[in-house]
Amino acid sequence: xxxxxxxxxxxxxxxxxxxxxxxxxxxxxxxxxxxxxxxxxxxxxxxxxxxxxxxxxxxxxxxxxxxxxxxxxxxxxxxxxxxxxxxxxxxxxxxxxxxxxxxxxxxxxxxxxxxxxxxxxxxxxxxxxxxxxxxxxxxxxxxxxxxxxxxxxxxxxxxxxxxxxxxxxxxxxxxxxxxxxxxxxxxxxxxxxxxxxxxxxxxxxxxxxxxxxxxxxxxxxxxxxxxxxxxxxxxxxxxxxxxxxxxxxxxxxxxxxxxxxxx
Numbered sequence: 001x002x003x004x005x006x007x008x009x010x011x012x013x014x015x016x017x018x019x020x021x022x023x024x025x026x027x028x029x030x031x032x033x034x035x036x037x038x039x040x041x042x043x044x045x046x047x048x049x050x051x052x053x054x055x056x057x058x059x060x061x062x063x064x065x066x067x068x069x070x071x072x073x074x075x076x077x078x079x080x081x082x083x084x085x086x087x088x089x090x091x092x093x094x095x096x097x098x099x100x101x102x103x104x105x106x107x108x109x110x111x112x113x114x115x116x117x118x119x120x121x122x123x124x125x126x127x128x129x130x131x132x133x134x135x136x137x138x139x140x141x142x143x144x145x146x147x148x149x150x151x152x153x154x155x156x157x158x159x160x161x162x163x164x165x166x167x168x169x170x171x172x173x174x175x176x177x178x179x180x181x182x183x184x185x186x187x188x189x190x191x192x193x194x195x196x197x198x199x200x201x202x203x204x205x206x207x208x209x210x211x212x213x214x215x216x217x218x219x220x221x222x223x224x225x226x227x228x229x230x231x232x233x234x235x236x237x238x239x240x241x242x243x244x245x246x247x248x249x250x251x252x253x254x255x256x257x258x259x260x261x262x263x
Contacts, residue, residue: 003033004055005040010048010203011196012041012101019056025114027067031092038095048207049199050099052122053106053192059131062113063089065140085145089114093147096121098218100211102202106195107131108188110170117144120151123214125181126195127173128188133181134170135161154221156181206244206260 002023004015014037016023016030025031041047054060071081096103096118105111105122110132119125119133135152137144144152144165153161156179164171173185186194202210212235220228239245244260251258 001033002028002030003037005037007047010046010207011051011199012037012047012049013051013053013192016052016054016060019054019058021064022058022061022110023054023056023115024061024064024067025092025118026062026089027064031088034092035095038099041099041101045207047101048203048205048210050101050103051106051192051195051199052096052103052118053195054108056109057130058109058115059105059107059111060115060118061110062115062117062136063142068140089146092118093121093151097147097151100214101207102210102214104195104199104202106191107133107173107182108191110134112136112170113144114146114148117146117148117151119181120148120155123217124183124198125155125176126184126186126191126198127176127182128191129173129185130188131173131176131182131185132170133164133176134168135164136168136170138166139168204260206242206248208242208244209239212239 002016002018004017006013006015014034018024018028021028041050070076103122103124105119105125107119107125107127109128109130111119112134113136116133116135135144135148137148143149149165152164156164160179171179171181173182176182177185184194216228216232216235219231247260248258
């Protein structure tokens with residue numbers, strides 16, 4: 001078992017729990033378990049926030065480098081490797097990135113290669129002071145095969161993403177905060193409590209509105225303004241019909257806190 005799935009009310013915490021491999025994302029069941037977890041979350045409308053973190057001193061080392069020897073030792077041809085990526089690590093990218101529920105990466109230590117990109121698949125990143133981030137594929141003669149060339153520039157801008165990708169050099173938590181890769185840095189013993197508090201602030205809001213808001217943010221990254229406005233109008237029309245909206249309006253009128261409960 002790679003992934004520990006824990007739910008506390010409206011908040012799910014997914015903990016990568018394979019410290020002996022530094023929570024590597026390949027050469028094991030990590031992708032399948034992440035995909036299964038996202039499907040479970042998507043189907044459970046009571047879930048309003050997700051935290052992703054790791055056990056041990058490392059968030060994730062990304063690809064299992066030892067496992068990569070088989071590509072040249074077994075003379076695996078590119079025609080066979082391509083679908084392995086498409087049906088392997090790239091499924092993790094689409095599963096996490098397209099999950100409708102807001103996600104928080106609580107980065108407890110080094111996030112390397114695909115581990116760094118995993119943080120960029122999430123909506124919000126907070127880091128322990130011990131965290132580091134490295135888009136390090138080039139250092140082992142590879143490229144970001146998991147979509148990092150699309151994800152990282154959207155998190156830190158093209159220039160910083162190019163610097164990280166071309167050098168492979170790690171950046172510490174303080175630098176990650178300066179370049180916008182993370183939104184806050186906290187002491188290691190405060191990482192999960194801080195992530196939980198942030199998740200609770202998110203989860204107090206209506207689940208349907210959260211999911212539609214996230215979808216709009218995702219669509220806004222690549223669609224035209226007029227297309228996004230059309231989608232926004234459709235989503236808003238739906239939102240006006242929800243019990244949560246009615247409760248929020250009546251609570252405002254009656255000067256009391258709203259009670260959304262489970263949707």
